[in-house]
Amino acid sequence: MRVGGGAVQELGDVIAEIGARRPLVVTDPFMQKSGTVEVALRALRKSGFETALFAETVPDPTTDSLAGGLEAVRQHEADILIGFGGGSSIDTAKALGLLSKQGGEMRQFKAPKRNTGPSLPVVAVPTTAGSGSEATQFSIISDSETNEKMLCAGPAFLPVAAVVDYELTLSMPARLSADTGVDALTHAIEAYVSRRANAFSDGFALAAITAIGKNLREVYKDGSNREAREAMMLAATQAGIAFSNSSVALVHGMSRPLGAHFHIAHGLANAMLFPAVTEFSIRGAQTRYADCGRALGVASPEDDDAAAAQALVAELHALNQDLDVPTPQSWGIDPDDWQRLTPLMAEQALASGSPANNPLVPDTAEIQALYAKIYA
Incomplete structure (x- = not known):
């Protein structure tokens, strides 16, 4: 490198x-x-x-x-x-x-x-x-x-x-900066909570989470900020190393069908799913999600795991708001198309293998319910 x-x-x-x-x-x-x-x-x-x-x-x-x-x-x-x-x-x-x-x-x-x-x-x-x-x-x-x-x-x-x-x-537009940045954050958090996480991947994941928490909003607001751009670039690579050595999980499993059927950019699809899927998954690895909340800077070492994990979910919602992430509905997807394709998307998500790495492994019905929840 x-x-x-x-x-x-x-x-x-x-x-x-x-x-x-x-x-x-x-x-x-x-x-x-x-x-x-x-x-x-x-x-x-x-x-x-x-x-x-x-x-x-x-x-x-x-x-x-x-x-x-x-x-x-x-x-x-x-x-x-x-x-x-x-x-x-x-x-x-x-x-x-x-x-x-x-x-x-x-x-x-x-x-x-x-x-x-x-x-x-x-x-x-x-x-x-x-x-x-x-x-x-x-x-x-x-x-x-x-x-x-x-x-x-x-x-x-x-x-x-x-x-x-x-x-x-440095020339990336704001929307692309946001979508790719959330993609990197998803990689890092999913690598850390994955059932295949390990001591090697953990270090890269936590370092990436911390850097992204400090710099993602900044590159969205001011793309010319070289210090923030450098930090985000390094974090994206660290997150890549992390999930290549552990794996991604349910967010990625569910986001790939959104890209395939509705041509939503991958990072944007992750962002649409991230808060709801994280909230669903917390009870499978509360301590791990709490670590992510602390690394992201939204919880302190004094907060107990339950509070830190919930602070992470709240931050993911806030981040979507600050980065102007649309819902599938506001992005323009027809509700009938969404409902019609949901069973197929749930099957494809499971077949990808990524949901099996999630702290809480869902069944088809639970994935369909999560798709329904994020639509509007």
Whole structure:
């Protein structure tokens, strides 16, 4: 990992150290049109690499969206992929790395299958402080035929290197700053309360929670605050390391279907669910949730666990209000569509495996009730 302001200038050194010669940069159309990706391309060309660009990734990447990328890998004879952008670009690069080596369809690699490779190496360069995908062994790809948002996991999806440069986030708009920041907070809290939490992941999770509590509202209010941007970028990576070594839980299990069926941005879907799911889950791990409330700065060491856990729920509600998070209803989702799709979304949430990591494991009826509760 290369971390810090201006670290993207070291991208060529990273590729050379790995021993690759033909990098393909995987990004989205906005990164190309805005010129942001040029900073990476210049660093690579300066180091003498034969570099190509695939700039057709889409938000919440689908199996159909991978076809053009696979062709770009073949045409360039790429020996390494650089995922440049948000989680969608990095997840796309990870998927292309696996498919270009193994072939087949992405649905063959979804959870619970654990994928060990082979795969083309991926270097991740995040431009948002949220997904943590630069530090995880996961890729999220939607099945174009079924709209299922598939969790694909295993060491084959872990980048070989990451360049974490907070200066790439300075131009993020307020809405994106909020949504990605809540995504990172969800990663950290779910990693800490997960049934698979451990001493290694705990340290990263708590550090991320503390940093996000101090800085998320600030980057939403003033995106030019470099100190807050740097803190959020580091926290997003720490949260990624945390949940890659423990796992996410019910919020993520329920948010993926919202993205697949209603095309709600992943972090925003998490934010819609976060307070209600946390309130539901507290009795399964009250002490752990209390620790999160203290780390977030909304409870003191003197508060008992019950009070600290409830302070966490209250803060998540307040955070949604301060970040102008809409409900599914106010976002524009038709109530009939919501009600009609709720049983399917509940089934898909459970099938993803993430709810099984929750402190309180729900059944289908309880997930449907939570979807009903957050709608309005």
